[in-house]
Amino acid sequence: MFIALKTRKLQLRHPLVTAHGSTTHRNIIEITASEDGFQGHGEAAPLPGFGLETFDESLAALESWVKNPHRLPDAPAARSGANTAIENLEKASSSTTPASGKIAVQALIGSAESSSIESEVSRALEQGYLAIKLKVAATDKKTDIARIQRAIQLVGPHSALRLDANGGWSLEDALYVLSAIDSNHVDLVEEPTANPLDWKKVREVTGVKIGADEQLTNELQVHQLLEHAAAQTFVLKPSVIGGPSATRKVAELAQSNDVNVLISSFLDGPIALRSARDLAMELAPNEIHGLGTASLFIDEFPADVVPTNGFLHY
Numbered sequence: 001m002f003i004a005l006k007t008r009k010l011q012l013r014h015p016l017v018t019a020h021g022s023t024t025h026r027n028i029i030e031i032t033a034s035e036d037g038f039q040g041h042g043e044a045a046p047l048p049g050f051g052l053e054t055f056d057e058s059l060a061a062l063e064s065w066v067k068n069p070h071r072l073p074d075a076p077a078a079r080s081g082a083n084t085a086i087e088n089l090e091k092a093s094s095s096t097t098p099a100s101g102k103i104a105v106q107a108l109i110g111s112a113e114s115s116s117i118e119s120e121v122s123r124a125l126e127q128g129y130l131a132i133k134l135k136v137a138a139t140d141k142k143t144d145i146a147r148i149q150r151a152i153q154l155v156g157p158h159s160a161l162r163l164d165a166n167g168g169w170s171l172e173d174a175l176y177v178l179s180a181i182d183s184n185h186v187d188l189v190e191e192p193t194a195n196p197l198d199w200k201k202v203r204e205v206t207g208v209k210i211g212a213d214e215q216l217t218n219e220l221q222v223h224q225l226l227e228h229a230a231a232q233t234f235v236l237k238p239s240v241i242g243g244p245s246a247t248r249k250v251a252e253l254a255q256s257n258d259v260n261v262l263i264s265s266f267l268d269g270p271i272a273l274r275s276a277r278d279l280a281m282e283l284a285p286n287e288i289h290g291l292g293t294a295s296l297f298i299d300e301f302p303a304d305v306v307p308t309n310g311f312l313h314y
């Protein structure tokens with residue numbers, strides 16, 4: 001097997017503000033694995049807040065893998081990208097016909113001043129998104145409440161409203177904000193606090209279902225979440241948790257414990273986004289996934305990973 005690496009930078013249209021900070025662009029390492037005239041692609045692109053390596057560490061890990069392809073990188077983002085490239089190479093050489101169909105995706109709205117809520121939510125609704133996800137917990141509680149309430153009014157019964165705190169609230173904040181809003185109009189809240197032992201209480205007091213995301217980065221944590229019934233939904237990011245095979249494994253565990261599975265982009269580039277979309281189709285074809293992120297970039301993405309009317313068509 002021959003492996004080639006290429007770095008590229010993707011620019012977000014507007015900075016995306018979350019409880020992990022503000023993201024303005026993505027540095028991405030594109031991986032091409034070749035063998036017997038076939039090619040498979042993968043992508044590695046670390047971001048802070050998910051227990052991943054830095055970009056430089058990721059690149060160094062992949063460069064060692066290039067020299068010794070039998071030893072996969074240990075660094076999680078590099079490993080996810082390497083696994084994706086290998087699986088795609090296997091798919092290409094086994095000449096399996098790619099699936100066709102469509103998958104529902106959500107619109108993503110960053111945490112910023114409440115004035116942009118109106119236009120962003122209205123635009124997402126006009127475009128036909130069946131779910132809208134709002135980043136919260138990056139400003140103060142008052143702003144969070146105002147933004148969420150406005151979003152609830154605008155969304156009405158037309159779409160599902162999801163929240164993502166990225167672990168940015170304390171238990172007290174989470175209870176305060178989620179009790180102050182019309183919580184039966186909220187489909188779920190991802191990572192309300194940084195401590196999953198809080199989540200059961202958040203669910204019990206506010207009635208809002210919990211999604212796990214950042215906490216799913218290692219096997220032990222996955223088992224603990226299931227053991228404590230801490231979340232009703234697992235949001236799986238294949239580009240963080242180890243690529244397609246690792247994602248299948250966690251999805252199977254979740255589904256056998258009656259936990260819903262959503263597949264999510266990590267503000268991925270086109271390659272990781274395409275791979276995540278294929279996994280969404282395979283593992284949870286009827287859910288609304290976190291894969292509507294191509295439209296957040298200035299760079300033009302291939303049409304099969306860009307949402308049209310709230311769906312990826314391929």
Ligand SMILES: [Mg+2]
Pocket residue numbers: 164166190191213214235
């Ligand atoms: Mg999340």
